[in-house]
Amino acid sequence: MIGIAKREIELLAPGGDVDSIKAAIAAGANAVYCGLDRFNARNSAENISFDDLQGILRLAHKRSCEVFLTLNIIVVESEIPALITLLNKLVNTSLDGIIVQDLGVLYLLTNYFKGLKIHASTQLTTHNVGQIAFLSKLGVKRVNLSRELSIGEIDELTVVAHKHNILTEVFVHGSNCLCFSGICYISSVHGGNSGNRGRCSQPCRDQYLTTPNGNDFPLNLKDNSAFFDLKALSESGVDSIKIEGRIKKFHYVYTVVKAWRQQLQRLYNGEALSVDNSSLYKVFNRDFSNAFLAGAITRSMFIDNPRDHSAIHLAKGYDSSNEANLERAKKELYDDKTEIITDVKSKIDLLSIAKAPLTITLSGESGSPLHVLVETPDGSFVVNSDSNLASVGKQALNSDMVLKSLKSINDTEYYIEKLDVDGLQRNVFLPFKEFTSIKRQIHALLNSSREVVEPIDVPLLKRDTTTVPNPTLSILISSPADVNLSNGTSAQLFFQLPNGVSNAYTQLVDMFLTNRSLIPWFPSILIGDDYRDAIKFLDVVKPTLIVSNNLGIANKAYEMGIGWIAGPYLNVVNSFSLQCLKENFGCGGAFISNEISKQQVKGIKKPENFNLYYSIYHPIVLMTSRQCLFQQVDGCEKDTLDNTCIGQCERSSTITSLKNVPLRIEKAKGNYHCIYNDVNYLNTEIVTDIPNLFSSFCIDLRDIHTGTKLEMDIAGVAKVFVDYLSGTSDAGQELHRTIHPTTNTQYRKGI
Template sequence: MSSVPELLAPAGDMLSLKAAVENGADAVYLGVKKLSARAYASNFSLDELEQVIDYAHLRGVKVYITVNTLIKDAEFAEAAETLQSIAAYGADAVIVQDIGLLSFLREFLPELPVHASTQMTVHNTESVRLLEDVGVKRIVLARELPLEAIRSIHDNTHAELEIFIHGALCICYSGQCLLSSIIGGRSGNRGYCAQPCRKQYALMKNGKEVDVKGNFLLSPKDLNTAEILPQIIEAGVSSLKIEGRMKRPEYVAGVVSIYRQLLDRYAADPTRYFVSEEELRTLEQLFNRGFTHAYLSGKPRIELMDHDMPHNRGVLVGTVIGHSGGGCVSLKLSGSLNVGDGIGFSSEGTGENVTRMFYESRPITSAGKGMIVDLLLSNPVSAGTQVYRTSDSSLIKSMERSFTSQMPVRKVPVRLKLTAVKGKNLEMSLEDHNNNVVRMVSEYIVQPSQKNPTTEKDMEKQLLKLGNTVFYPVSLEILSDPDIFVPIRELNNIRNSAVQEMEKIRIIKWKRIFEDFIFSLPSYLEDNTGTPFLSVSVNTLDGLLCAADEGAGVIYYGDENFRSHTKATLKEAHDITCRTGCRIYLTTPSIVWDKEMDELHLLIREALGIGFHGVLVGNLGVLRVVQQLGCNFIIDYPLNVFNNRSCSFFHRAGSEAVTLSPELAMGQVSSLSRYGNVECVVHGNLKLMDIESCIVGSLLGGKNDACCMPCRDNTFAIKDEKGFEFPLLMDEHCRTHIFNSRELCLLDDVTSFVKAGVFRFRIEARYMDAQKVRLVVAAYKKSIGQCISKQAISYISCRDISGKYTKGHYFRGVL
C-alpha cells in the first residue's frame, strides 16, 4: 500500500461534520462564530465546539479550527479567550490569516499548532521559510500555484503543505481582494465576502464596450482534480482540502466519499489508478459551475472561466421540444429524471423542482433516457431550451443516509482480550490501532460451573456485541479455564466498561490544561509625534521627477513590471532623488513566484548598490529576502496590517514603517499609530484584485495556446451593473490587476490623520500621468504645510483634483 495525503473536509454545521466523518475524511476544518472567513456559514458556538472536537477525535478524525480573518484590536481580547478554549478542548490546529494573531499564538499558546491560511497569500518558497521560522506547522498554499511550483516548494522547505483539490475558486489571490469591501463594505478578509466576482460586468476597450461571449467576466469554474490526483500526491503535499463550508451536508458526503475511494484506489496500486464515469458524473451532479484543474496543470486561459453563468450548472438531462397544454412542456430526455429533482434551464436562467411528470398522459415518478415526458412547470420555457438536473433527489437521499443512520459507518478497529480463570477476577483488555490500551478488572470472581458451563463461544458472542458503538473488533483472544461460569450480565458489564473507558482515553488525550494568562497589548511609543510628510509611489521617471520637484519626502519606485526597470533607469531615478533631497525605495510586487524571485533579488541588490535607501515589501517572501540582505524596508498594504500585534510583528522584524490596511477606519488608525511608524494610503486608485490569469486574454486573446496580446497598446476596464468602471492592468507576467473605479482622495482630511498620529501620507501615483502627479503632490504638500502651521485652509478640494472620488473606509469601516 502506498501512503496518501490527509483528506480534509469542510464542516459548516453539525450535519456536515457527520457527513464528512462518516464518508471517510481524515480531518475536518470548521469555524467558530465571529472568527471565520465564512461568516455566513452556520459555524459553531464555543459551547458546541468541545462536543464537536470530542465527536471527531473519538472516531480518529482531526479537527482544525479556522480563525482565518483579520482581527480588529477591539476583538483581540475575546479572540484570545476563544483561542485558549479552542486549545483546551483539544483542537489539532488553528488556521490563521492574521500575522498579529499568529504572533500572539506563538507567544501565549505555543502548544497549539498553527496552519497558515490561503488568505496569507503564500505562493513562494521564501514565504514558507519565513513562516517556518516563526513556528507555523502547515501552509495552505495559494490556489494559483502549478504542481511544478508546489513540488519545488516541498523539496526546499520542511513545513507541511496543503492545497485545495475540489470546490469553488476565488478569481483573486486569497488575501488580496478588496473588491467586496470597496463596493459594499463587506470585507472578504473579514469573512463577509459579497462575491462580486459572480456579478455581471461588461468589458471596456479604450473607453468603449466590447461585445464578448458572456457577462460573468470574473466568474471561474469549480476546481475538480479527480483525474490528476496521482500527480498531486506525487508533488509531496500533506493534505488535500475540499472547499465547501457553505455547502449542504449531502454535498460534503458525496464529494468526500468519492475522493476517499480515489485515494484508497491509489494507495492500493498507483499504477492502476482510474476515475470512473459514474464518479465523475456524481461530482458533476453534486455541484458544478463547469470544472477545471485551475492552475495545477499549468496557466489556463479560457478553460478557467465560465462567462455564461455563475451558479450550479447541474447535468444535462434533456431538451424542451414543445408544449402540451395545461401549463406543461414536452421534454425529450437524454438522461434520467425523477419527481423531486431540481432542474434549471439554459436560456432563462431560472429553475424549479419537478413536482409532476407525465408519460403518455399518465403520471409517473421517474423516467429514463430517450423518453418524451411532460412536466408541469410554474414558469414558461421556450422550445429548444436545454434542461439541466441541478439536484438529483435519489442521490441526495443516498448521501443523507450515509450520515443519518443510527448505525455509524465510521468505526475504530480494536483488539479484545478476556481472561477468565477460576477463583480470580474477570479481566478484559481493549486496544485500538493508536496503541491506546484499556484494562478492566471486574469485581466478579470467576466461579466453577455447577451445571451449565459458560463456553468460549458464549463469551465471544457477548464480547463482540459492539453494535452501535464506534468500535469494531479485528481480533478476540480468550484465556479461560474449562468448566467455568460467568453470567452474561458480567460479560456485558466488563465489555461496556472497557468501551466507555476507551472512549474517554481517545478524547481526553487531546485535551490541554493551561494556566490563565492575562491578555495585554504590546507596548506603544511614549512620544507619538513627528513632522508629516508625503510618500509617493510612482513607476515612471517623469512621475518621479514631478513628485520629487513638488516636495515628496519618500519615493517608492517600481511596480509589477519590475523587469522593465533596468540598472540605468534605477540610477537615473536615484540621481533625481539625490538632487531633490528625498529618499527612494524600490517597490516590490505583492505576487512574486519562485521563478521570478531570483530576478527580483538581483534588482534589489542593484538598487541598494546604486544607493536606494531600502525596499517597499509587498509579500512575505520578499520580507525574508530583505531581512537576509540586512537592508532598510517598509511594509506595504498587501500584507494586511490590521491590528497592534501585526504592527508590532513587522516592527520587530526590522521594518522602518508599516502601511496600514486600507480597510481600517480612522479610530483604528489612531490606535495603531501608537505602535510605531505607520503610513496610510490617502490618494490614488487602490488595487482591488491580483489575478494570476489574464482576463482580457481569456476574452480576446484567441483560442490558440499563444495569446495574440490584445492588452498591448490598449486600455481596458470592466464596467459593473451600476455603470462603475474598474481599470485593468495586465503586467509582464500576464497577471491582471483590477483598480478601483473611484480615486481615493483624503485631501480634505489631512488634519484628521495628523490628529490620529499619522505622519506618513502615501499617494498611489503609479499609472497616473506626470502632470496629474505634480498636481496631486503639490495639493497635499500645501495641505500638510497649512496643517503644520495651523494656517487657514485654502487649497483645492478633492473634487478639483479627482472629480468623482471616494474616501474609502476611513470614515465608515468594514464588516
C-alpha cells in the same frame, strides 16, 4: 525511500455546519476544517458553537479524523480582548490546528498560546519560497498554497516547506477565486463586505452588461477540480489535499469527499486512477477546470453562468432535443439528489456530537485521603489527594462546592452528568490548593495527559507617546519618466516594481543604481523566477530602504540588513501585527490598511521607534488575477496565456454592472491583470482626524486610467498635497477641486 503509493495524503474536508462535518467524517475525510460564529472567513456558513466544537472533537477523534479551526480573518483592535478570551478556551481543547491569516493573531499564538498548532490560511497568498521562510519563523506548521500555482511551482514550494518542517496543502476541488486570495477588495469597496473578514459577496459571480465579446458573467470561473491530477500531486510531495465548500450542504460534502476518498484508495492500492468523475457532477458545480494546476491558463477556465451546471452537463449525454434534454436531466438529478440526501442523512444521524457524560464519585473520611472515581463511557480512573481530609478548615466538601470547583470540565468534551458524595463524610475539609491539583489531574487524564493551561493574561501593548514630527509626503510612481517628481520637496519617492521582475530586470537595476534615493516598492505577487530575480535585485542594488507587499521579500530584506516598510496590501489592521513585524523581522514602518474606518484606525497603538504610513490618495485596486481578464470582455487572439503576456501585454477595458457602475480593467507591461474601482480614493480627513500617529501620507500617482480626473499635471498635484500637509489653509479644498470624483467610503464604514 517510501514509494509514492505508500505515502498517504491527508484528505481535508469543509465543515460549514454540524451535518456537513458529520458527512465529511462518514465519507472518509482525514481532517475537517470549520469555523465558530466569530473570527472566521465564512460568515455566510452556519458555523458551529463552542459547545458543538467540543462534541465534534470527540466524534472526529474517535473516527481518527483531525479538526482544524478557522480564525482566518483580519482582526481589528477592538476585537483583540475577545480574541484572547477565545484563545484561552481553545488552548485547552484537543484541536489539531488553527488556520490563521492575521499577522497579529500569528504573533499572539507564537508568543502566548504555544499549545495551538498554526496553519497559514490561503488568505496569506503563499506562492514563493521566501514566504515559506517568513512563516516558519512564526512557528507555522502548515501552509495552504495559492490556488493559482502549477504542479511544478507547488513541487518547488513543498520541497522548501519540508526543509522548514512545514506541511503543504493544496485546494483540489470547489470554487475558484478569480483574484489571488487575501488581496481582493471588490466586495469590500462595493458594499462594505470585506473578503478579509469572511463576508465576500462574490461580485465576480455577478451579471454585468453584456461585453463586446458577448459575455454576461465575464469574471466567472469554472470550479477547480484536480480529480485526474492526484498522482502528480502525490509525486509533488503535497501533504494535504483540501476541498473547498464551507457554505455547501452535507450531501455535497459527502459526495465530493467520498469520490476523492475512493480515488485516493486507488492510488494507495497501486491501481489505475478513475477517469470517471460523473459523481462530482451530481452536486453543485460550475463545470470543472484544472488549468491553474496544469500551468495552462486558458479562456476555457471561464463559464458564462455562475449557477449549477449539473443539469447542463448531464443533458449533453442525451440524444433528444436540448430543451427536452435539460428537463429530463433536471428530473434525473432531482431524483438522484433526493436519494443522496436520504442516504447521507441515514448515515450522519448515527453520528453524535454529544459530549460524553461523567459520573464522579467522592469518598473518604477525616484522616484519610480523598478518593475521586471518574467514570466515562469508555472506562474509569481514580485520583487521590496527597494529603488527608481534615475535620476543620475553610470550606467543607459538599456537592455544591465540588460542582462549582469542577465546572470547567463542562467546557471540555465531557460534562458532569452525576455527582455522588454519599460516600464522603460530612464536614470534612481539604485545602483549596489540593483540590485544584485533583481537578488538574482529572483534566489531564480526560485529555490524553495534556496539562490544563491556566488563563493567559496577555499584556496589552502600550501606545508610543513620543511626539511625531509633522507628517511628510511619500509618492508612488511606476514610470521612469517620473523619477524626478519629488525634486524640490522632502517627499519620499517609491517606485513600484512589476510582478514580472524578470522581464525588466536589467532596466530596473540600471534605473535604481542611477537614482539612489528611489525606494523600491515590491508588489504582492512574485512567483518563481520573478521572486528569484527580485532577490537578485536586492543583492545587486542594495537599497537602504524598501516597501514590500510580499512577506517573502520582507523576510529576505531583513536577513540582508535592508530596512523595510510593510506595504498596504499586507492588510495590517491591529497593533499586534505591527509588533510582530517589528520584533520578528526588524520592520521599521508599516502602512495601515485602507479597509478600516476612522475609529478602527484610532485604536491602533504604534510601537516605539516605528513609522506608520497611510495612503490618502490612490486608484483603488479591487483585484489582481493571474488569469487574462480581456478574453471575456473584448476578446483576445490568444486562447492561452504564454510567456510574453505578462511582459508585453498593455491594454485596458471596462465592464459595467447592472447598476451602471463601471469597473476598470488594466494590464500594464510586466504586471498581472488588475481591476480598479472607477473612482479613486481620496481621504484628506485623516490628516486632521488622527494627529500624531502617522509619519507619512502616501499618494499614488501611477498612470492608471479610471473615471477620476486630475485638473493639473502630477507635479502640480504633488505640490498641493505638500501644501496641505504643511497646513496651507485652502489646500484641502483645492485638492478636491483638482481631483474628482473621489470616495473615502471605506474610511467611513470600515470592516
